[in-house]
Amino acid sequence: MTSKTAITVNRPRDEVERLWNSSEYRPRHAEAAEAVVFKDAPGDRGTEIHVDIGKSGPAGKLQELFGSAPLPKVKDELRRFKQLVETGEIPRSDGSPEGEKVERKLKQRPAQPLEQSELEEVAVR
Amino acid sequence: MRATVWSGRNTVQVENVPDPKILNDRDAIVRITSTAICGSDLHLYDGYVPTMRKGDILGHEFMGEVVETGPGVENLKQGDRVVVPFPIACGSCWSCEHELYSLCENSNPNAGLAEKMFGHTTCGIFGYSHLTGGYAGGQAEYARVPFPTWAH
Numbered sequence: 217m218t219s220k221t222a223i224t225v226n227r228p229r230d231e232v233e234r235l236w237n238s239s240e241y242r243p244r245h246a247e248a249a250e251a252v253v254f255k256d257a258p259g260d261r262g263t264e265i266h267v268d269i270g271k272s273g274p275a276g277k278l279q280e281l282f283g284s285a286p287l288p289k290v291k292d293e294l295r296r297f298k299q300l301v302e303t304g305e306i307p308r309s310d311g312s313p314e315g316e317k318v319e320r321k322l323k324q325r326p327a328q329p330l331e332q333s334e335l336e337e338v339a340v341r
Numbered sequence: 342m343r344a345t346v347w348s349g350r351n352t353v354q355v356e357n358v359p360d361p362k363i364l365n366d367r368d369a370i371v372r373i374t375s376t377a378i379c380g381s382d383l384h385l386y387d388g389y390v391p392t393m394r395k396g397d398i399l400g401h402e403f404m405g406e407v408v409e410t411g412p413g414v415e416n417l418k419q420g421d422r423v424v425v426p427f428p429i430a431c432g433s434c435w436s437c438e439h440e441l442y443s444l445c446e447n448s449n450p451n452a453g454l455a456e457k458m459f460g461h462t463t464c465g466i467f468g469y470s471h472l473t474g475g476y477a478g479g480q481a482e483y484a485r486v487p488f489p490t491w492a493h
Contacts, residue, residue, distance in 0.1 A: 226435045261435050291453060299447045303431045304413070305365045307487060309465060311394070311475015312450040313364065321454050326396025327468065327475045328344065329361040329485065340364050 219269045219287060223294040226262040226302055229254055235301055236265070243293035245286050265294060288318040313338040344398045344481035350388030358398065361477065361485035366413030369489040371423060376479050377402035385470065392454070392471040401427035401467040403479030407489075416490060423492040425484070429465035429476065432490045448488060449474040 225232050233254050235241045246252060250270030257264045267290055295316045299306050306315035311324040313334065330338070346356045361370055379402055384390050404424040407417050417423065429449075430442035437445050445464035449455060455462035455472050465487070468478015477484065486492060 224435070226433070226438070288453070295452060298434075299431075302433045303367070303447050303488070305367060307429075307431070307448050307450050307465065307474075308364045309450050309475040310477045310485075311397075311471045316450045316453060318453065321451065324392070324394055324451075324471045324475050326394045327471065327477045328346065328396055328398045329359040329477055331359055335362060338364075340362065 220266065221269075221287060221291050221294060222264055222266045223298050224257045224261055224264050225298045229256055229263045232263040232265065232301065236297070241297060241300060243290070243297055245289045246293050248286070249290065265297075267294065292316050292318050308338070313340075342482035344477070345400060347385060347393055347397045347399055348395045351386060353386060353399065358396075358481070361483050363409060363411045364485065365487060366411040367488050368411045369407050369414050369417055369486045369492070370409040371403075371405040371425060371484050371486050371489075371492075372408045373403050373405040373479055373482060373484060374422075375404050376400050376481075378480070381469075390470045390472075391458075392451075394471060394475075397468070397470070397475075398477040398481050399468045400478035400480030400484075401469050403467075403484065405484075408483070410489075414489060417492065423486075423489070425467070425479065425486055425489070425492045427466050427469075428463075429467065429474065429487055430491055431488050442491065451475055 246267050249267045251268040253266040255264045308315050310327045312320045342360050344358045407421045428443045430437050430445040431447040434446040443464050448465035449462050452462035465474030467476045
C-alpha cells in the first residue's frame with residue numbers, strides 16, 4: 217500500500233517551511249510521518265511538500281477509502297495547509313461544511329444551506 | 342427561502358430551505374434577481390452525473406444584488422449588482438494566478454473525491470454535484486458566494 221503523498225503550495229520554500237513548523241499551521245497527523253521533505257517546485261510553482269508516513273500496519277484499501285488509516289488524514293491536512301497558506305481560510309461548502317475531511321466524503325450533506333444547529337456544530341455563529 | 346431542489350432522477354421541485362449564511366470571512370450573500378437553467382442541468386436532471394444527493398439546490402448561472410459580505414471581502418459592498426461566474430476561484434493558487442480559474446486548487450472541498458475518480462480535481466462549482474464541491478446553487482432566492490473576487 218502506498219504510504220506517500222505530496223502537495224504543491226504556491227509560496228517560496230522558506231515561507232512554507234516556517235509556516236509548517238509554526239504552532240498555528242503545523243499538521244497533527246503529518247507530524248508523525250517518517251519523513252517530510254520540502255523541494256522547490258519546477259516551473260516557479262512554489263514548494264512541493266512530500267510526506268512519507270512509513271509502514272502503517274495492515275490497513276487495507278477499504279480503510280484507506282473510509283479514512284481510518286492515517287494516509288487520508290495526512291492528505292486532508294496537506295490540502296488544508298495549502299488552503300490556509302494560499303487563501304487564509306479553509307473553503308467550506310454546504311455538502312462539506314467542515315472543509316476537506318475524509319470522513320465527510322461518503323456522508324455528504326445535501327447541497328443546501330445549513331440549519332442553525334448544524335451551523336453551531338461547524339462553529340459558525 | 343424557496344429553491345429548486347434535485348430530489349432524484351427526473352425529479353426537480355421548488356421547496357423551502359434554510360437561508361444561506363456567511364461561513365467564511367471571504368463569503369458574500371447574493372439576493373438572486375435572475376437565474377438560468379443550463380443545458381448541462383439536464384445531465385443532472387437525467388441522473389447522469391454521479392454524487393448528486395437528494396436535496397441539492399441546482400443552478401450555476403445567476404446574478405443579483407449583494408446583501409451581505411464577510412469581513413474579508415474587499416471588492417464588493419452591500420447593494421452592488423453582480424454577475425456570479427460558476428467556477429469558484431480563490432484567486433491565490435498557481436492556477437488562479439494564471440487565469441485558469443476552472444482549475445482552482447483550493448475551492449473544491451471534495452477535491453480528494455474528485456482526484457480519486459478522475460486523477461485531478463476541478464474547482465468548486467455552484468449547484469453541480471458533490472464532485473465539484475457540494476455547493477448550493479443559484480436557482481434560489483439567495484446564494485452564498487465564496488471568494489466573490491470575480492463577481493462583477
